[in-house]
Amino acid sequence: MTKQKQLKSKVCLVGDKGVGKTSLISRYTINMYDEGYLTTLGTHVTKKEARILLPEYDLLVDIDITIWDIMGEKGFRELLKDAYFYGANGILAVADLTRRRTLDNLDDWIDGVEDVVGKVPILIAVNKSDLTANARFREIDVAAFAKAYHAEFFFTSAKTGERVEDTFLRLGALVAERQLQLA
Amino acid sequence: MVAERPINRRKCAVMILMAVALFSVTAALAAPVSADLPRVRDNGDGTHTVTWRMNTTDGLLLQGVELANGNVTLPWKSHNLTWAGAAAFAANASVASNLSFDADGVSLRADPRNFVADGNFSTAAPWSFLPSAGGNVTVVWENDSAIFRHASPSTDSLWDGLNSTAGWFNSPGSQIWTNSTGDVKEGTGMLGLNFSLPSSPRSSAGALHAGPPLNWSAYDRLVLWILPLNVSPPLTFNIAAFVGTTLENTTEQLLRPGWQEVAVDLTEFGPSRDALSSLTLQVNGQNVPRTTVYFDDLRVGNAKRFDETARIQQTFVKSNATSPVAGSAVLRFNWSLAIASGVVSATGFVKVSGPSSSFERIFTGPPGPGWNGFVADISPATTGPGAYDVSVRLEVVLNNTSASSVEAGIDNVSVAFPDRHNGTYLSMPVSLGVASEFFHVTWSVALSGSTSAQTDLRVGNDSIPGSATWSAWQTWSGGGTYLSRMPPAAFVQVRIDLTTTNASRTAVLRSMDLETRHRAAQGFLVSSDFSIPEMDKPFRWKTLNATWIGSPANTISFSVGDGTYWQSYTAGDDLSRTVTTARIRWNATLRTSDGLAAPSLESVELVYERVPAPSPAWWDIGAIPYAPYGLAALVASVLGYAGYEFTIRRMFAIDDVFLVSKEGRLMMHNTRRMRADRDEDILSAMLTAILSFLTDFDREENGNLKRFELGSKTALIERGKNAYLAAVYSGRVPRWAKKDLRRFMDDLERRFGDVFARWSGDPGDLQGLKEFSDRFVSRLRYRPARNEGRAS
Numbered sequence: 019m020t021k022q023k024q025l026k027s028k029v030c031l032v033g034d035k036g037v038g039k040t041s042l043i044s045r046y047t048i049n050m051y052d053e054g055y056l057t058t059l060g061t062h063v064t065k066k067e068a069r070i071l072l073p074e075y076d077l078l079v080d081i082d083i084t085i086w087d088i089m090g091e092k093g094f095r096e097l098l099k100d101a102y103f104y105g106a107n108g109i110l111a112v113a114d115l116t117r118r119r120t121l122d123n124l125d126d127w128i129d130g131v132e133d134v135v136g137k138v139p140i141l142i143a144v145n146k147s148d149l150t151a152n153a154r155f156r157e158i159d160v161a162a163f164a165k166a167y168h169a170e171f172f173f174t175s176a177k178t179g180e181r182v183e184d185t186f187l188r189l190g191a192l193v194a195e196r197q198l199q200l201a
Numbered sequence: 202m203v204a205e206r207p208i209n210r211r212k213c214a215v216m217i218l219m220a221v222a223l224f225s226v227t228a229a230l231a232a233p234v235s236a237d238l239p240r241v242r243d244n245g246d247g248t249h250t251v252t253w254r255m256n257t258t259d260g261l262l263l264q265g266v267e268l269a270n271g272n273v274t275l276p277w278k279s280h281n282l283t284w285a286g287a288a289a290f291a292a293n294a295s296v297a298s299n300l301s302f303d304a305d306g307v308s309l310r311a312d313p314r315n316f317v318a319d320g321n322f323s324t325a326a327p328w329s330f331l332p333s334a335g336g337n338v339t340v341v342w343e344n345d346s347a348i349f350r351h352a353s354p355s356t357d358s359l360w361d362g363l364n365s366t367a368g369w370f371n372s373p374g375s376q377i378w379t380n381s382t383g384d385v386k387e388g389t390g391m392l393g394l395n396f397s398l399p400s401s402p403r404s405s406a407g408a409l410h411a412g413p414p415l416n417w418s419a420y421d422r423l424v425l426w427i428l429p430l431n432v433s434p435p436l437t438f439n440i441a442a443f444v445g446t447t448l449e450n451t452t453e454q455l456l457r458p459g460w461q462e463v464a465v466d467l468t469e470f471g472p473s474r475d476a477l478s479s480l481t482l483q484v485n486g487q488n489v490p491r492t493t494v495y496f497d498d499l500r501v502g503n504a505k506r507f508d509e510t511a512r513i514q515q516t517f518v519k520s521n522a523t524s525p526v527a528g529s530a531v532l533r534f535n536w537s538l539a540i541a542s543g544v545v546s547a548t549g550f551v552k553v554s555g556p557s558s559s560f561e562r563i564f565t566g567p568p569g570p571g572w573n574g575f576v577a578d579i580s581p582a583t584t585g586p587g588a589y590d591v592s593v594r595l596e597v598v599l600n601n602t603s604a605s606s607v608e609a610g611i612d613n614v615s616v617a618f619p620d621r622h623n624g625t626y627l628s629m630p631v632s633l634g635v636a637s638e639f640f641h642v643t644w645s646v647a648l649s650g651s652t653s654a655q656t657d658l659r660v661g662n663d664s665i666p667g668s669a670t671w672s673a674w675q676t677w678s679g680g681g682t683y684l685s686r687m688p689p690a691a692f693v694q695v696r697i698d699l700t701t702t703n704a705s706r707t708a709v710l711r712s713m714d715l716e717t718r719h720r721a722a723q724g725f726l727v728s729s730d731f732s733i734p735e736m737d738k739p740f741r742w743k744t745l746n747a748t749w750i751g752s753p754a755n756t757i758s759f760s761v762g763d764g765t766y767w768q769s770y771t772a773g774d775d776l777s778r779t780v781t782t783a784r785i786r787w788n789a790t791l792r793t794s795d796g797l798a799a800p801s802l803e804s805v806e807l808v809y810e811r812v813p814a815p816s817p818a819w820w821d822i823g824a825i826p827y828a829p830y831g832l833a834a835l836v837a838s839v840l841g842y843a844g845y846e847f848t849i850r851r852m853f854a855i856d857d858v859f860l861v862s863k864e865g866r867l868m869m870h871n872t873r874r875m876r877a878d879r880d881e882d883i884l885s886a887m888l889t890a891i892l893s894f895l896t897d898f899d900r901e902e903n904g905n906l907k908r909f910e911l912g913s914k915t916a917l918i919e920r921g922k923n924a925y926l927a928a929v930y931s932g933r934v935p936r937w938a939k940k941d942l943r944r945f946m947d948d949l950e951r952r953f954g955d956v957f958a959r960w961s962g963d964p965g966d967l968q969g970l971k972e973f974s975d976r977f978v979s980r981l982r983y984r985p986a987r988n989e990g991r992a993s
Contacts, residue, residue: 026866026882026962060894063865063886069722071634078634084866084886101893105864107962183265201961 032127033112035090038145041176103134108193139192142171266724275799299624309707311619320614333509357502357602362388387498400488407483414476512594528705529580543605556587635796646680651703660690719796736783742776751800853932865889923957941983
């Protein structure tokens with residue numbers, strides 16, 4: 019008989035300005051707050067409830083994920099990273115397929131979070147997959163980057179919804195597994 | 202909003218920012234949304250019904266739900282069960298007989314043993330190295346291989362280099378000369394014989410050696426080099442000489458184009474060769490136009506003659522009988538023949554012999570450079586158990602006078618009995634999470650001759666395969682994509698039978714992809730705002746009604762609000778006491794625990810009614826019956842109000858208590874109200890963000906926000922080691938409330954501190970916390986807990 023469990027998790031969404039972090043969240047959750055809040059505080063919290071099956075634990079997890087969408091300005095990261103990244107259970111690092119620099123800069127974002135919370139599950143979302151004609155890097159580049167962080171990656175499109183839910187559910191599963199291991 | 206400490210200019214900026222943030226939240230929740238729907242119907246009894254129908258997305262925000270035939274329902278979700286590679290099959294296996302799981306896929310397991318000990322010759326010990334009986338062919342262990350060798354020097358010597366014509370004469374009709382311009386084989390020249398031969402009869406021309414008889418009794422072989430310029434028509438060569446008075450001829454040898462070394466057996470002149478005279482190098486033919494044959498490097502000596510064999514050998518024991526069918530036993534080794542010159546032949550043989558039969562074969566075909574591979578099926582010769590000899594030998598045949606050498610190598614000898622048998626794979630029952638429909642299944646199977654694969658699937662609704670809920674097996678042969686005819690179910694089991702009629706061959710199963718789908722577990726929709734027309738006139742919301750169908754596994758829950766809060770209801774609930782605003786919106790959450798059945802929401806109705814206008818104005822006293830009583834009531838009201846004001850300043854209530862982990866995850870929320878009217882998790886996280894923002898804004902001050910006020914509410918904040926408390930009060934908050942909150946926090950730390958410190962996020966770890974907090978929420982003054990143990 020599959021067991022059930024509840025979990026609460028905190029996930030930080032990081033990446034350069036304009037890569038589509040907030041759009042991804044809007045695709046995945048009901049957005050309760052407007053951009054004014056973002057520009058004031060530098061973060062934006064939303065929540066998603068998800069049900070995740072972890073076959074290896076024979077466990078069905080109802081997980082409440084609070085998603086902290088950190089503003090893409092570097093200054094905010096430096097100023098507030100201790101406060102906002104503290105206690106994060108996972109990282110969703112977002113790059114823009116049409117801008118190579120956004121992939122390169124994920125180094126700093128991920129290191130910034132890991133400086134505060136140590137090693138936590140990382141998932142890389144390469145957003146704007148609907149704009150392949152304007153792609154500035156290839157899947158092999160993402161694979162090499164992800165391998166360095168032992169991370170998985172998805173190509174997503176907040177515009178079409180492609181693989182958005184898969185991305186959050188996979189991150190939820192990774193985070194849930196990690197929390198269960200630590201418990 | 203008021204902070205406890207004096208505020209400097211920088212602090213003012215922070216407060217303003219925070220106010221803007223909080224105001225933004227409120228504004229966002231109150232923001233109007235475009236409203237193409239709903240429709241309003243006057244019911245004729247003073248009530249109006251506002252109806253949203255689900256035949257358009259206008260005025261609705263859909264999240265994880267879809268419109269279908271005028272209803273909102275949960276969409277189908279594809280969920281393929283894909284096992285790519287052997288690891289996935291291995292991870293789900295319950296039975297795997299005779300199978301191996303490796304990088305290539307799932308295959309029939311082979312016995313990997315090499316029955317030959319030390320077949321790669323890393324040591325010499327298991328092998329016997331046996332040289333030939335005459336000692337002319339040896340075999341040794343060298344450089345991690347077995348090396349066969351023969352080497353012998355030339356046994357002839359120069360008798361006449363034929364550098365001049367001295368001592369030689371031409372036969373009639375021919376002439377001789379020496380030539381030093383060509384490719385001479387020895388010395389400075391070669392002897393040329395120019396001749397022609399008539400068409401009939403067959404005749405010969407030659408170069409005759411004059412002088413005293415030759416004593417060649419010590420030699421049995423003559424060797425010289427011959428270059429015919431034309432061999433058409435054919436020419437032969439032999440030697441003629443008088444033995445006593447008898448002219449004797451050796452056997453004629455056909456000449457080939459180009460230089461060739463010709464050996465002549467002098468024993469053909471008989472046993473006595475001590476007086477050979479008129480020795481003639483003779484060319485024979487018929488109808489030969491004038492041409493030249495050159496001779497050079499004439500040597501005599503004694504031929505080396507032997508036929509000897511060296512061998513390596515070892516014995517292995519095979520304990521089980523195996524099949525005579527091809528592939529049941531395989532012999533392999535590598536061989537090289539680096540050198541083979543001056544020999545008649547160098548031939549390799551391999552032999553495996555056992556109790557009842559044996560296998561033997563020549564392996565030295567035309568050698569390639571370096572090592573050559575040899576593979577042979579020895580199944581019929583090795584069926585029985587017992588001791589078997591495996592041997593490799595090299596036979597060298599020599600019959601010449603020149604220098605000779607042979608070198609051959611043997612390495613990596615193996616005899617394997619793969620002995621593959623039919624195998625079966627059976628998976629555990631694999632849960633799909635919820636009941637699902639099945640479509641196509643794709644099997645990737647590689648077959649070779651003599652092999653086959655049968656793939657089977659069955660499905661069920663419990664984890665006990667074969668129980669009443671399970672279907673019969675559906676079966677396919679080999680790889681490909683097939684349509685599944687299995688009924689919907691929540692579990693699936695996989696069975697694969699790999700068979701072979703060749704014990705060395707196997708089918709390889711690489712992947713399985715089973716296409717399934719089920720309904721999404723949950724979805725959500727939100728309506729646009731609806732505002733009651735002429736909202737300045739009195740009204741009252743009455744009920745929320747919904748029309749939907751579904752199975753017992755389906756639910757739809759509703760919430761209603763005005764943009765600043767959400768209040769949960771079920772269909773048919775009375776709204777009159779809790780919803781007072783004229784502008785209203787609703788949301789509905791559709792859920793199913795059955796992957797095949799989804800609720801279908803057809804419509805949502807909100808009913809309101811107009812209520813009578815208020816009583817006439819107080820100054821129209823003549824219109825009020827019993828005016829003196831009314832006046833008295835008014836006075837009583839004023840006095841009552843004054844009393845209320847006096848009392849309310851001394852009364853207060855705790856509306857909400859939030860216990861939040863330091864990183865912002867809500868651990869507990871206790872409220873005096875019936876239901877929370879907003880998402881506490883988001884509220885807690887945002888409150889944490891605001892507090893963190895303020896702390897980071899001015900690190901030098903190292904200050905923390907301890908209190909803020911918003912409208913008639915006051916929030917006090919108290920921090921613990923791993924969590925903080927936020928208590929929201931209505932009314933005037935007495936000074937001792939702060940102290941009570943600190944005591945409560947201390948009690949929480951004392952009782953639950955260990956749990957807080959290692960909390961993984963599981964609310965189940967915090968049992969008893971809510972009940973513990975009731976004493977704080979429900980009482981006027983907080984009394985610390987006594988004699989209560991720590992939570993574990």
